[in-house]
Amino acid sequence: MCPCDNSEAVSGPCCPSSLTDEMWEVIRPLLAVRNLRKGGGVRKYGDRLVLDSIFCVLRSGCQWRMLPRDLMPWDAAHRWFTKWRRDGSWDRIYDEQRRQLRIGAGRDPVPSAAVIDAQSIKTNEGGKARGFDAGKRTTGRKRHVIVDTMGLLLVVAVTSASVQDRAGGRTVLARLAATFRTVSFVWADGGYANSVDCTLLSWARDALGIVVEMGT
Template identity: 65%
Template sequence: MPVRDRSKGGAARTYGDRLVLDAILFVVRSGCQWRMIPHDLLPWDAAYRWYRAWIADGTWDRVHDALRDQVRQRAGRECNPSAAVIDAQSIKSSEGGQHRGYDAGKRTTGRKRHIVVDTLGLLLVVGVTAASVQDRPGGRTVLSVLAQRFCSIALVWADGGYANSIDNSLIGWARQKLGLVLQIVKRTDDVKGFQVLPRRWVVERTFGWLVRHRRLARDYERLATNSEAMIKIAMIRLMATRLAGQSIRWSNATEREAACRATIEAHLTA
């Protein structure tokens, strides 16, 4: 979390980072509206203000990337992955807001989440578009970002929505423009129903992790940047849980009041 520069003046903070994080994680996990944050946490407008501020200054991105590196190191992997998996998920969204369309294939009106994950299922790149955006143009966007951020990645697995017998231009474009090998993992034609596919199951599991957070069960955000931030916050919670080696429990009122008093006393004595 960012450290406040007290040399710039201003009053002491009323609420500590722990209380702010508790409130934001409560919204992501429970799916409640900001105005319905429990009164024993902190005022909803304070939580939302810090949530937006940390989007603007890149705090969520830095925390997410730092935790991902720690999880990979604990798993015996290098910080920079060498392979990735790409996929997209269409999901219903509330009325209003930007980037909202109709996915004729899934018969869903809402948005589409384009994500790229490593072989552990950890998020590398996320992009949110209207559901009407096809996988191929959406894939170009996130693959371009992937190539800029992770020079170590040379291989990306994808499903048939990104390249098929009708249009496989994305494979050549990725190789020529980005230096990425896009390998398509196809379903077996003679097998019907559910089938676990090699490599692709990793990204499907990540989508399963995300939708366990009720705020992500559908897209309630008006701004696409907020949607992307909510996905990163959900992954932050998951990775912090894994690093802690225990499940996250909700803090009680006594602990929150003690944390608030400790924060205020620390700022007053500083």
């Protein structure tokens, strides 16, 4: 069974999306969260149970209110998910894992080159972030992603599928320049420029100091 107290010592995952002991040992040092609530009381739920509950929602796609009862209450899980998003905990965890992977592969801890691409995904939910990608004939959303040369995520932006690659490219390139100042070279495919419109390339070079190279 999953733990329902504050204990962090759990032997093995309680469901497919749960952390293994090996995964938890990697993530635990990266969580700068004290086990005390406001006022000095001991927290009721430990960090590992919080993560297992959040990952259950992310991996299964279920609603927060449909969390299994052997995990933590859905409102508490959502509250911690939001807190860690706002205080940058998720970014710190991923950034440190990426740094360790790059060092383990014999690379510099921070990247100097990257790859940009976009992918349209079908969605059924409405809202302003849903549109039609005429090129891919897909109704939904589009994720604009920049990864390092190992394929590890650097920055991402989600828009309506109707947003062109060049427009979304400006958004993620600007985020890249603000977050990873060491990156000065980015590979892209032909969707980001053509023989008539090369404004994205010149803008990235002049405004951000990033050279965008078109692939074949």
